[in-house]
Amino acid sequence: MEGPRSPSENELPGVLEFLNKKLRNEASWSIAAEYPTAFSSNNLHNMRIIADEGHVLSHAVLKPLIIKSPHVIFKVGAIGSVVTDDQHRGQGLSTKVISDCLKLATEQSCDIAILWTDLFDFYRRMGFELAGSEISFVVEENYDIPPINLRFSTDTKVSPDAIYRLYSAHSVNSVRTIEETRKFLSIPQTKVYTAWESNGQLAAYAIEGKGVDLGGYIHEWGGSVSKLMALFSFIRAHKNQPYTIICPRHAQNLIQQLQQKPVTMNQGFLGMIKLVNFDQLSAKIKRAFRAEGVADIVLEKHPQHFVFGVGQDLFTINNETDMVRLLFGPVDYRALGMFKEETIQKLEKVLPLNLWIWGWDSI
Structure with a gap:
């Protein structure tokens, strides 16, 4: 062996x-x-x-x-x-x-490692913990939208350049090439839904399925909120059955619009996350806080614990898995009762960190 x-x-x-x-x-x-x-x-x-x-x-x-x-x-x-x-x-x-x-x-x-599994106890023994946020919406029924001049299509032959342009507009995304986008569009069992402007420009897209995974799930999408809501309405009418849209926590405008429609909302975890290089990640987080005007953030790793807080308002974290959730969520700092309100307001300028892995990038 x-x-x-x-x-x-x-x-x-x-x-x-x-x-x-x-x-x-x-x-x-x-x-x-x-x-x-x-x-x-x-x-x-x-x-x-x-x-x-x-x-x-x-x-x-x-x-x-x-x-x-x-x-x-x-x-x-x-x-x-x-x-x-x-x-x-x-x-x-x-x-x-x-x-x-x-x-x-x-x-x-x-900085970190991430994986997707339901064998939680097995991976916890290796230092992984459920963390990050994923919000899903089951679109239960058809819904109407205001009149909008768009043409909808289910043709999978879409220019990867057009998809890449809308994908690149996301505030949180992984670095991809147009050639990688081309390869992703060819994945078996992938359904592509698109909305087009009258001038032929791609206005919004949504991707469902990825081989044997993510059937019935819209796991990639791009475009303005109004165009996406129109496309999601088209998808529900086209499928004539419920389907699920996966959203990152920071997509607040889209989340607010979806909540007004006939949907069921569920909050879950992004995946199982493990810290790989804490010192490197800590340095990045400290730079982010300094850019937001918070110069006295404390985020330190000691042999047996972590120290976390702002200025003199500090807390000792004994477990690495607890540190993962504090950094990536889901966490309500006020509910924890750890810090003063002034400290919480400073922490919320950056934390929980906006982390999202789009469906095509999952493995």
């Missing part, structure tokens, strides 16, 4: 065959078609396998992302496609490949 290690170029087809069998057994396409940027030869160095006599026994992959937000530019290590052969489970192989992905994330200067 050898590894964890990265596969060679010649081993990649065998790794994909292993993943297809374990994770996509009923799909007619390869998992590489769903995650074209993660399972490419350019990302071999971020794939981790444990093998025995040429057979893959366990796998995980790291996909580094640069996330831009108004206050901080994050480097995030997204981890996914974690699977171990049935006959070799219970031997700690998944723990080993994930730990090696975390080592890679550290070496590549990631």
Whole structure:
């Protein structure tokens, strides 16, 4: 048994065959078609396998992302496609490949790592915690909108340049290229809904589905709120059944508009997050506070605890997972009763940090 290690170029087809069998057994396409940027030869160095006599026994992959937000530019290590052969489970192989992905994330200067799972207890043992915010709206019924001069389409042949233009307008997004957008548009089971101006310019778009995942979920969208609301209305009428829109917490204008429609709102977590390079992240956060006029922010890591606060109004945080939620939410600082009102007002200038991973970037 050898590894964890990265596969060679010649081993990649065998790794994909292993993943297809374990994770996509009923799909007619390869998992590489769903995650074209993660399972490419350019990302071999971020794939981790444990093998025995040429057979893959366990796998995980790291996909580094640069996330831009108004206050901080994050480097995030997204981890996914974690699977171990049935006959070799219970031997700690998944723990080993994930730990090696975390080592890679550290070496590549990631601030945090994130993954998506329902095995909460398993990943908590490795220091991950449910954190961040995700708000979803189930559009239960059709709803009317004021007359608007738009043409709607379900044609998937959309210019990636036009999608990229609207995507780039988001206040929080990952750095992508137009070529990556082109690859994402070709992911199996992806439905594309668009709204067009009379002059032929793309006004709004919404993406549903991603291979075997996110069916019935609008996980990517772009455009002004009024144009999006019109497009969402079209989608509900076109599908003739409920569907779900996923929103970041900071999309307040869109959230307010959706709340006025026949929807069911649910608040959840962005994913399971782990601090990878606290000192680097702390320096970024301190710079963000200084830019907001708060020069006396305290965010320090000690051998057994963290110290957090403003000026002399400080609190000791004993667990790293608690620190994750304080930084990324969801958290109500007033409900915690930790700080004075003056301190809370200063903290809320930056925290919780606006972090969002769009659906195409999930792994």
